[in-house]
Amino acid sequence: MLKLKHISVTFNEGTPDEKKALKDIHLELEKGDFVTVIGSNGAGKSTLMNVISGALYPDVGDVLINGKQVVDLPEYKRSKYIGRVFQDPMAGTAPSMTIEENLAMAYSRNKKRRLTPGVTKQRREWFREQLKTLNLGLEDRLNAKVGLLSGGERQALSLLMSTFTTPDILLLDEHTAALDPSRAELITNLTKKVVEESELTTLMVTHNMQQALDLGNRLIMMDKGQIIFEAHGEDKQKLTIQDLMNEFQRIRGTQFGDDRAVLM
Amino acid sequence: MFISLFGAVESGFIYAIMALGVYLTFRVLDFPDLTVEGSFVTGASVAAFSIVQGIPPIVATVLALFAGFIAGCITGLLHTKGKINSLLSGILMMTALYSINLRIMDQPTLSLLNETTIFDQLKAAWANTGIDAALNGLLGAVGLEKFPATWSILIVMVIVAFIIKFLTDYYLKTEVGLATRAIGDNKKMIRSLSANTDNLIIVGVGISNSFVALAGALIAQLGGFSDVNMGLGLIVIGLASIIIGEALFGTKTVVRATLAVILGAVIYRIIVTLALRVDFLETGDMKLITAVIVVIALVTPKIVQGRREKMRRAQKRQQLKAGGEGRA
Ligand SMILES: Nc1ncnc2c1ncn2[C@@H]1O[C@H](COP(=O)(O)OP(=O)(O)O)[C@@H](O)[C@H]1O
Ligand SMILES: [Mg+2]
Numbered sequence: 001m002l003k004l005k006h007i008s009v010t011f012n013e014g015t016p017d018e019k020k021a022l023k024d025i026h027l028e029l030e031k032g033d034f035v036t037v038i039g040s041n042g043a044g045k046s047t048l049m050n051v052i053s054g055a056l057y058p059d060v061g062d063v064l065i066n067g068k069q070v071v072d073l074p075e076y077k078r079s080k081y082i083g084r085v086f087q088d089p090m091a092g093t094a095p096s097m098t099i100e101e102n103l104a105m106a107y108s109r110n111k112k113r114r115l116t117p118g119v120t121k122q123r124r125e126w127f128r129e130q131l132k133t134l135n136l137g138l139e140d141r142l143n144a145k146v147g148l149l150s151g152g153e154r155q156a157l158s159l160l161m162s163t164f165t166t167p168d169i170l171l172l173d174e175h176t177a178a179l180d181p182s183r184a185e186l187i188t189n190l191t192k193k194v195v196e197e198s199e200l201t202t203l204m205v206t207h208n209m210q211q212a213l214d215l216g217n218r219l220i221m222m223d224k225g226q227i228i229f230e231a232h233g234e235d236k237q238k239l240t241i242q243d244l245m246n247e248f249q250r251i252r253g254t255q256f257g258d259d260r261a262v263l264m
Numbered sequence: 265m266f267i268s269l270f271g272a273v274e275s276g277f278i279y280a281i282m283a284l285g286v287y288l289t290f291r292v293l294d295f296p297d298l299t300v301e302g303s304f305v306t307g308a309s310v311a312a313f314s315i316v317q318g319i320p321p322i323v324a325t326v327l328a329l330f331a332g333f334i335a336g337c338i339t340g341l342l343h344t345k346g347k348i349n350s351l352l353s354g355i356l357m358m359t360a361l362y363s364i365n366l367r368i369m370d371q372p373t374l375s376l377l378n379e380t381t382i383f384d385q386l387k388a389a390w391a392n393t394g395i396d397a398a399l400n401g402l403l404g405a406v407g408l409e410k411f412p413a414t415w416s417i418l419i420v421m422v423i424v425a426f427i428i429k430f431l432t433d434y435y436l437k438t439e440v441g442l443a444t445r446a447i448g449d450n451k452k453m454i455r456s457l458s459a460n461t462d463n464l465i466i467v468g469v470g471i472s473n474s475f476v477a478l479a480g481a482l483i484a485q486l487g488g489f490s491d492v493n494m495g496l497g498l499i500v501i502g503l504a505s506i507i508i509g510e511a512l513f514g515t516k517t518v519v520r521a522t523l524a525v526i527l528g529a530v531i532y533r534i535i536v537t538l539a540l541r542v543d544f545l546e547t548g549d550m551k552l553i554t555a556v557i558v559v560i561a562l563v564t565p566k567i568v569q570g571r572r573e574k575m576r577r578a579q580k581r582q583q584l585k586a587g588g589e590g591r592a
Contacts, residue, residue, distance in 0.1 A: 053456065079458040092456075094449035097442070105442050109457045113439040161457075 001201045002029040002052070002169050007061035009047055009225075021047040022058065023225040029169075029201050036212035037205045038244070039222035045205045048222070049173045052203070054078035065168060080110045083162030083200075085155070085175040092158030095147030099138060099157065102146050103127045106161035130164050134190065152183030156190060163194045170195065172204040176211070191215070209241045223252060265541075270412045272537040276530035277421040278482045279505065281428055283529040284522060285475030286502030291521070292436065293468045294448035295343070298354035300476045300502060301495040302361025303335040307477025308484035308494060309368040312376055315485075321382035325481045332477020333470045335361060340466030358495075365492050373491045381485035383417055390416035417486070428475060429522045435471075436518045444468050445518075497551045504554050505529035507561040532557070 007025040012018050021044045029035060039045050050056035052063060054075035063071040065081050086092050093102050104118035104127075119127075124142065131139035134156045138149075146154060155175060163170060172191065176184035192215055195202050206212050212219055219236050221229035221244065228251045231239055282304060289297035307328040314324035335357060342353040366372065390396070400411040412418075435441045444464045446454035455461055476498075484490040509528020515521040532554075539545055539553050 055456075076455050076458050076460050079456050082456075084456045086452075091450070092453055094446045094453060096449050097445060101442055101445075104439070105446055105454065105457050105459075108439045108443070108459075113443055113459065115435070115438045115440055117434075117437055118439045118442040119437070 001031045001033070001066065002027075002203075003062070003064040003067075004028070004048075004052070005062040005064075007048075007051055007058045007063070009044075009051060009056065009058050013059075020225050022051065025061070025225075025227060027220070027227065029203070031201055032199045033218055034195055034200075034202045034216035035204070035218040035220060036216045037203060037220050037222060038207070038209060038212045043222040044225040045222055046173055047225075049084075049171050049203065049205065052169070053082055053084055053171055081168040082171060083109070083165070083167035083169070084171045085158045085162050085173070087174040087177050089151040089154040089158070089178055092161065093146045093154050096145055098143050098145055099131070099149075100124060100127055100142040102157065103130070103161060103164075107165065109165050110167070130160055133193075134160060150183075152179050152186060155179060155183075155187050159187060159190055159194065163198065163200060166198050166200065168201060170200045170202040172202065174205050174207055177207055188215070209244055213239055213241065213244075221248065223248070228252075266408055267410055267412060268537055268541075269534060270418070272533040273530055274418045274421060275483065275486060276533035277418070277425045277526070278479050278486065279501065279533060280425045280526040280529035281482070282476045282479035282498065283502045283505035283509075283525045284425075284428055284432055285472040285479070286499065287506055287522065287525045288432070288472040288475070289469055290503065291506065292445055292448050293465060293472075295350045295465065295469060296354070297336075297339060297469055297472065298351065298499055299336055299339040299357040299361070299469070299473055300354075301498045302358040302365065303332045303473040303476050304480035304483075304495040304498050305365045305490070305492060306335055306361055306368070307332050307480030308490035309365045309374065309492075310477070311481035312374040312484050312490035313368050315376060315379050315381065316374065321380065321385060321485065325382055325478065325485075328481035329474045329478045332480070333474035335477070336470035336473025337466050339473070340469035343469075344462035344465050362492065369490060369492065372493075373489055376485060376488045376490070381488070382482070383485055386416050386420055387414050390414060395419075421482070425526055428478075429526060432522055433519050440464070497554065500551070500554050500558055501532065504558045504561070505532045507558060508532055508535075511561055511565075 004025055004027040007022055008020070009022040010018060010020050025048065037045050037048070047056065051058050051061075054070070054073060054077070058071065061071065062069060065078070070078050070081075084092070094105070097105075100119050104123060107123065107127075108118070127142065128139045131142075136153055136156055138153065138157065146157065149157065155178075159175070175191075176187045179187060188211060191204070194200070195215075202216070204215065213236075217233055217236065219231045219239065220227050229244075229247050282300070286297075286300060289295045289300075310331045311321075311324045311328040314327055315321055319327070339353050339357040342348045342356060343350050346353070348356070396415050399415050403411055436445055443454050443457075443459040444467075446457075446459070447461055447464055447468070451461060480490075480495070483494070505528040506525050507528070508531050509524035509526070510521070512531070513520065513524035513527060515524065535557065536550055536553060540547065540550070545553070
């Protein structure tokens with residue numbers, strides 16, 4: 001479904017600020033895989049998401065979606081296959097447009113946009129049905145401007161907008177991090193539900209280790225631009241937060257040693 | 265007095281078409297496009313030149329509209345593909361158009377006084393409808409003595425302005441139009457929803473300038489000339505119209521906002537006409553008056569809000585004090 005080969009990204013190459021954000025990343029997702037991604041700040045998680053979505057081009061490497069090379073496709077073309085929810089609840093919706101207009105724009109994601117009305121009677125009914133699944137009462141506020149919604153409501157809407165057209169790949173980048181705990185839990189539950197129901201191939205970055213353990217069938221841990229740990233299926237099920245901490249400590253330790261060896 | 269106001273409303277509805285164009289860039293696309301000052305003249309020049317060449321006025325007017333569309337598309341290209349800052353793209357295009365407009369007309373001013381314009385044809389066709397007589401009769405009944413020469417221009421321009429408004433409303437609600445509006449609202453989002461923002465901006469700025477050029481072509485035919493400097497300060501006039509309209513009629517929906525822009529343009533014309541009746545003001549002061557109107561319209565809401573905030577805080581403090589004494 002999604003294949004990353006030899007992906008490397010360097011920011012500000014050749015300057016004192018040079019930063020290797022991704023180093024030779026390999027990653028393969030089967031259809032229906034739900035992968036949670038954890039890692040310290042600056043590990044390169046968001047950069048990885050941006051490379052997949054096309055918001056950023058890697059220095060080298062391949063990105064394949066459904067076996068098709070897409071690494072040179074601009075973001076707007078790639079987003080036919082990709083649904084995204086950002087960390088910032090403001091980022092995924094247009095505030096001065098109404099709920100139904102926002103949904104209509106998302107509805108056109110995998111179609112050619114035409115000069116026909118974006119919101120039709122039929123679509124409006126369908127939007128209403130979809131909004132009901134959120135249980136937030138938004139189905140009664142189709143004509144409310146999205147800017148009036150709370151952060152949690154906006155994020156729930158963003159999630160719906162990026163998933164209701166069943167994208168080939170769903171990218172979630174700390175999409176619950178900016179919300180208070182109860183709202184975050186709501187969005188987490190919605191995520192779980194929609195990913196399971198539509199069997200979406202998903203990459204979810206989270207700073208919450210428990211969430212990374214609870215959700216999905218795979219887990220990867222990133223550090224300094226590399227994937228340093230992976231767990232699948234049963235192995236993942238058995239993992240605990242303590243395991244993750246130990247693993248991190250262990251690998252980081254050896255890595256540190258390696259670095260020193262090179263320096264000497 | 266009535267006649268000059270009548271004239272203000274008449275040209276107001278033509279300028280409203282220009283204001284709708286400015287609305288598309290400044291408000292919908294969030295693209296401060298200064299091409300307008302050039303493309304208005306391009307519209308006027310293309311229409312005037314074509315008419316002088318013997319092309320039927322209606323065809324000349326449509327040609328002007330296309331010329332404006334092309335000019336706008338080039339500005340859009342400069343910005344999206346050339347990665348030039350939006351303000352600068354417009355300024356570059358406006359500057360280039362000055363020379364192009366001179367070339368089109370081959371002189372700074374092109375007169376249409378000896379030509380048949382679209383309005384001459386309109387008045388001729390209108391003459392035997394009897395509508396003027398009926399309307400003037402009504403005016404006579406309320407005690408007016410001077411009547412406008414023709415109602416045809418006003419009535420047809422109202423219709424044209426509203427047709428353009430309805431087309432704009434429709435466009436902004438289509439799948440393409442929704443994506444266009446999202447560019448001014450949240451560009452990052454609409455890109456992640458697979459919209460080609462570059463193309464939408466190019467076409468959007470093109471449509472905007474086609475409206476402006478159409479207005480230019482009509483104003484040239486109404487005034488009987490095209491002048492290379494007739495676009496000077498136009499952007500501020502467009503903004504003034506939008507701001508006045510929005511302040512008075514609101515922006516709750518697209519349909520409402522475009523109506524507000526039209527009415528704003530007409531009211532702006534009326535304000536200017538009235539201002540010019542003040543003895544110490546001259547025609548040349550118009551641009552200063554316009555700038556002042558825009559500044560007032562921009563600053564007043566902030567002052568009002570500041571006042572309200574101050575009062576709110578003062579009230580809060582009062583309440584707290586009263587509450588504190590109560591408890592003590
Ligand atoms: N546009 C950029 N320019 C320069 N450096 C960047 C840019 N984006 C990210 N980085 C750097 O790349 C590294 C990885 O960033 P990021 O992928 O955002 O990390 P994460 O999401 O895992 O916290 C960080 O050190 C960050 O400072
Ligand atoms: Mg990040």
